[in-house]
Amino acid sequence: MKNSGENNEPQSNEPAVVIRDLCKSFGRQNVLKGIGLTVAGGETVVVLGRSGTGKSVLLKLLIGLQKADSGSIRIEGQEITTLHFKELNQVRKKIGFLFQQAALYDSLSIEENVAFPLDRHSDLQSAERKERVRALLETVGMEQHGKKLPSQISGGMKKRVGLARALALEPEIMLFDEPTAGLDPITAAEINQLILRLHEKRKITSIVVTHDIRGARTVSHRLVLLNEGSIVAQGTFEELKKNQNPFVAQFLLGNS
């Protein structure tokens, strides 16, 4: 792990996320091979790439769910690869994570799912907490379904509730893992609109991992294309379209 006595204290005026030389392997398979990426505050970066290129692993490294083999990750100026559990939890409170299958807790109702982080990390009184949960569910259009269990709602609804839960602690950074995967085009467009509204209202820094080129074009300020563990191209959609790399054109056009 790269830790040459670097300053772990948060630095002001730094980009929201700075990744340098990030490597991760599972057994003999090198998933990430020295990734470098900087995301400015308030920016929405979409990470594209074929299945198995390490996009989801990248997100899990950013929130400390997996440990990097080497390299550096700075969140709001703070190096997180060397943090202990308690310090890492402080950083995690600044980050919201929408999982691919929403990962709602099966035994809790929709309201309890959204209240889960608030119950543990906020000083809100019971009435204020209930009001916050109601407001969050209203933001994602799920206020009518608060008493239901996750098994009683559809995939698109689960994603909305997952988003409400991720927003509960008012994070400064949002990580989206395939937010539209497995959804019909209309629901996928609604989720993309939610992500856009989120940016407009709260100016949250977002990193979105997706295969959905159309959605990526809608929500992104910048696109990053991963292939075989390395970044092969980055820029706006228009810039990527002009890129000479045959893989970029093949990916954007969906050719085999």
Added chain:
Amino acid sequence: MTFYLIVFMVAMAFSGSMAIQSDRFTNPFVTVKNSVIAFFEWIGDLGIFCGRLMRVAFVPPYEGREILRQLEAVGPKSFMLVALAGAATGVVLSLQTRDSLTRMGAGSLLPSVIVTSLITEMGPVITGLMVSGRVGAGIGAELGSMKVTEQIDAMEASAVNPYKFLVWTRVLACVLMLPLLTLAADLFGILGGWAANTLMEPISLRLFIENGFKTVTFNDFFPTTFKTAIFGFIIGSVSSFQGMRTQGGTEGVGRSATSSVVLCSLFIILADVLLVRIIQVLFP
């Protein structure tokens, strides 16, 4: 000797599960060697898991609401099963020992034999095995499915320690509830024994209980009932461990549930061997 017996039995259990996973023929010596290595790796990982559990056990937040939920899931919901198993054991004990005792002219000792057998051994072990089946499989499957659907990752991402919220609450509930469930098994076992006995030779419940408890001392009752708290720890920790290390989708969840039951039952029987000896030494 006991140690070698334990290693052999567990290695056989592991090699059995490996044989199911592998279709091709492998050298039996290699299989046993791999099983023994896998067993020691498993023991090491379980030790690390229990260490992590102990580190979070006595620090806030104490997750009182979740502990209550787990107490209900382990205790009241297992009550009927344990009571029925205890009653059936009491009936069988009565039917099996009655003839032998009568033939030896010791028929009057029947209540005492039933009560002593139930309190010192049958009640605790039957309770442990029943709860292993119901609660152990449930914990293994629930945590396993939470693992494969990223719910445990989501909990960690929310800065909540899953060892505290999911594992410690379940282990504590098992530790607290097993002795109470054992009392229920003992009670219903004695009632079952009395019912079977009274069908053959009518005897009042009061007289049956008076005769039954004549020879029972504090040392017969207290340590043997509370040894089930250790069974509870085994059920909670082993099944949570199996659930938390689940891999491989729904198939993995099934494997975790099965292995939870098998390993909990096995470890309860092995722990009982040691605990009986320890109790005999400490409470002569």
